[in-house]
Amino acid sequence: MAGTSDPQQNHILHALPQPERDRLFPYLKLVALPLGKVLYESGDTLRHIYFPTDSIISLLYVLKDGASAEIAVVGNDGAIGVALFMGGETTTNRAIVQSAGSAYRLTGARLKREFERHGEMLHILLRYTQALITQMTQTAVCNRHHSVDQQLCRWLLLSLDRLSSDELTMTQELISNMLGVRREGVTEAAGKLQKLGVISYHRGRIKVLDRPRLEELSCECYSVVKQETDRLLPLRSPARPSLTRAAQAAHD
Amino acid sequence: MAGTSDPQQNHILHALPQPERDRLFPYLKLVALPLGKVLYESGDTLRHIYFPTDSIISLLYVLKDGASAEIAVVGNDGAIGVALFMGGETTTNRAIVQSAGSAYRLTGARLKREFERHGEMLHILLRYTQALITQMTQTAVCNRHHSVDQQLCRWLLLSLDRLSSDELTMTQELISNMLGVRREGVTEAAGKLQKLGVISYHRGRIKVLDRPRLEELSCECYSVVKQETDRLLPLRSPARPSLTRAAQAAHD
DNA sequence: GCCGCTGTGTACGCTGCAGTACATCTTCCG
């Protein structure tokens, strides 16, 4: 389940220049993240920053009465534990493994030491944090204005982008926790998608059959976040020399 | 309307140590912010960072169909334009003046120069950004799970905390834009509060009569954000030696 | 004093989702 183990599968680690890599990579530790594992709880003092490779982590906010809502999804595009370098040490949310896999982690102390060098790591992490903020704000608006149907589509796309496969393992019960709706609501929404031939699922295995259609049925929130993330963190190597790259050059 | 003009009314500027103040204060420019002024639009390249003194700014997300929702409120406790130092230069939201007043501003270039010195300014702004993130995530959850009644209470408290008075100028129409609900919904919720004797209002002037009661009627979201903000950015000088001060001592 | 604008009150039907309660169907395990 721990999958292959190249730190560079993670976009942030991948974007680091050589000196940073030489400094940091020896301290990276590969950890397996089983489904449902809680990386930290609301209020916990963070010990590590995690860089997922093939796992997906949900940032979940849990209210006092037990109701919950996902505020962001993080995969190999990002990092878990930004509060470490923001200076807060703790956050008000829970990080829980939504799709099993692995991640590289770094101790908080090591990260802060690197951060204080004010190298590329700092800039990349800050840009990533802005992308994360974008995702959070979009979630806020989406929660206010869009239907469960649309949100399910958005959620499936977010997960899909962070997996190499077109199939994900996730019960409707868990999805309902993420979206902060009833399980029955997810059943209905998923049933509609199944009828439309967009997805097929069976006892916790969801297969996406028609991704373009899924994007049509989703609210604008998905594409807004994706575009902004691509702008803030353009992939270096096998990437097309797109507009975002030109924009990046203009800034440096 | 521009009010008094001491940069230190703003908590972030106030928290700066002497060297930073000496460097930056000469470049601060006081600007008057009339009600409804848009500091920046979604996608605009940010030119300045604003430090409100007695004004209140809303970060508003506007969907393609015109629907909107507030994602954060900023007053003298914070700054507008964090994307400048996060590295993105633009954001996907709108900053609009919710309560007239004034703010000090700094050019983006000047801010970035200061930021690159890696002094106290960097750390304070990062901590503030985390507080902002907390507010945004709480908004996301609140939008999902709480009633308009509760949200109105939360919103009034957020505004109240950023004003010196117990009276605010704000039509129900505008409040409805912020909360992302119908104007009629606000009328009803406000009517209930009026009947309970918690507030009184008349044509855009809202006076809070019973603040403790307002806090009771609000959802937990208000106090969670307040506590976290106090933790991340404890006030230094004329503050009462409260719990937050003790918490500060524990961290330093 | 009349008019128009802005802000507020109220009412009515509709819809989406919460809450609740069961009824399958599959998989696992003894």
Added chain:
DNA sequence: CGGAAGATGTACTGCAGCGTACACAGCGGC
């Protein structure tokens, strides 16, 4: 092979909030 646990389907009630429509009340201008 039978039973329990887990996952999904369905059905019904109730309500919060939406969309819409309209009435009315303060307030300023001419």
